[in-house]
Amino acid sequence: MTSYIGLIRKDADSDFGVDFPDFPGCISGGTTLDEARRMAQEALELHVGGMIEDGEALPVGSCLETIMADPENADAVAFVVTVPEAADRTVRVNITLPERLLRRIDERAKNRSAFLARAAEKALSES
Numbered sequence: 780m781t782s783y784i785g786l787i788r789k790d791a792d793s794d795f796g797v798d799f800p801d802f803p804g805c806i807s808g809g810t811t812l813d814e815a816r817r818m819a820q821e822a823l824e825l826h827v828g829g830m831i832e833d834g835e836a837l838p839v840g841s842c843l844e845t846i847m848a849d850p851e852n853a854d855a856v857a858f859v860v861t862v863p864e865a866a867d868r869t870v871r872v873n874i875t876l877p878e879r880l881l882r883r884i885d886e887r888a889k890n891r892s893a894f895l896a897r898a899a900e901k902a903l904s905e906s
Contacts, residue, residue, distance in 0.1 A: 781862050783840045785819045786855035787812065799860070800846050801838045802826055816858065823860050 788796045795815035796808045807822035809815030830837060846852055876884075881891075888894030 780864060781837070781840065782859050783823065783862065784843055784846050784857050785816075785823070785860045786846070786852055786857055787815055787819075788855050797822070799823060799826075800849075800852075801841050820860055824862055827862050 783799055783801050785797050785799055788798070794808050794810050795812060797806065797815050797819040799805045799819075802823065805822055805826040807815065807818040809818045827837060843857060847855075847857060884891055884894055
């Protein structure tokens, strides 16, 4: 899991707003602090998911001291938002195997793809 800093801000005549210094343009809000926190979590997860789909690199999380040293953040309240690691995207591949080997795999495995993936993971972890 990766954590980033969210900043909650509130003007007297507005709801709570949340922004993320490491993700310009990713903003959220809520009428209560709890709602703002929940909505911020959802907004950041969606933003990060979109970046991953687009093949963009995620930023390294900024240091809290650095964020709070910015005078524009003096009135903000910082909190941590943890983003779960994205699951690997499944990709269809076309491979060529000897027919005899493929028959042996099918005799042993209920799911050919899962079997081959486990075998590959095992072989890679041993090397």
